[in-house]
Amino acid sequence: MNIMTNDKGGSGVKRARTGGSNSLGANAEIGRKLKQYYDGLVSEDVPDRFAELLSQLENAEATQKKD
Amino acid sequence: MAVAAGFKNDLLAAIPSLRAFAMSLSQNADKADDLVQETLVKAWDKHESFQMGTNLKAWLFTILRNEFYSQMRKRGREVQDSDGIMTARLAVHPSQHGVLDLEDFRAALEKLPDDQREAVILIGASGFSYEEAAEICGCAVGTIKSRVSRARSRLQDMLQIAGEDDFGPDAIAAQVMGSTAA
Numbered sequence: 001m002n003i004m005t006n007d008k009g010g011s012g013v014k015r016a017r018t019g020g021s022n023s024l025g026a027n028a029e030i031g032r033k034l035k036q037y038y039d040g041l042v043s044e045d046v047p048d049r050f051a052e053l054l055s056q057l058e059n060a061e062a063t064q065k066k067d
Numbered sequence: 068m069a070v071a072a073g074f075k076n077d078l079l080a081a082i083p084s085l086r087a088f089a090m091s092l093s094q095n096a097d098k099a100d101d102l103v104q105e106t107l108v109k110a111w112d113k114h115e116s117f118q119m120g121t122n123l124k125a126w127l128f129t130i131l132r133n134e135f136y137s138q139m140r141k142r143g144r145e146v147q148d149s150d151g152i153m154t155a156r157l158a159v160h161p162s163q164h165g166v167l168d169l170e171d172f173r174a175a176l177e178k179l180p181d182d183q184r185e186a187v188i189l190i191g192a193s194g195f196s197y198e199e200a201a202e203i204c205g206c207a208v209g210t211i212k213s214r215v216s217r218a219r220s221r222l223q224d225m226l227q228i229a230g231e232d233d234f235g236p237d238a239i240a241a242q243v244m245g246s247t248a249a
């Protein structure tokens with residue numbers, strides 16, 4: 001804030017702007033990449049073994065109940 | 068008590084997220100799928116301890132995370148201490164206009180300490196709140212916040228992300244000047 005009012009040459013303004021856009025821009029890019037990385041994993045095809053496993057667990061329980 | 072109807076479908080629906088989280092933690096597809104399998108079996112066995120109406124995804128993530136760390140301990144691998152690790156800079160080319168290659172990003176993420184990686188994934192990608200992430204990791208909200216912030220700055224450091232003004236000696240000089248003036 002003081003830079004804006006005190007600095008007549010303009011270099012201070014440039015420093016402030018550079019610092020601000022840096023950290024914000026970098027964080028935004030990291031956020032985007034994080035989502036891209038994770039969404040790629042989420043949208044992978046799920047192997048059949050998991051649905052089969054759950055069906056086995058379900059069947060095992062049904063058998064237990066009959067006993 | 069019988070497993071409630073619908074529970075199986077809820078588990079099925081959660082599998083893609085569980086696999087993504089398991090991959091983020093273990094960085095290995097085979098280990099990740101083993102973790103998911105173990106998580107599903109445990110969730111089925113413990114279904115009575117799940118309170119209907121609460122966040123099933125958070126409950127499952129907690130089980131998976133516990134399984135991950137208990138497997139690591141069994142293998143004798145030290146649980147990483149984030150403060151004890153030096154983050155090496157990756158040999159990546161500073162990208163133009165701050166756009167990163169996904170492979171470079173993946174490699175940098177892999178180099179993060181486990182606790183920082185899981186925190187930044189839970190908050191930045193899985194869509195959990197800081198409170199939920201703290202519950203999943205069994206730690207304080209403030210701990211999650213600081214891990215996320217350290218993870219972000221380490222990623223920036225490793226990937227040497229900088230705004231377009233930052234390339235070249237002029238920018239370095241400007242930063243030095245900036246820091247002494249501040």
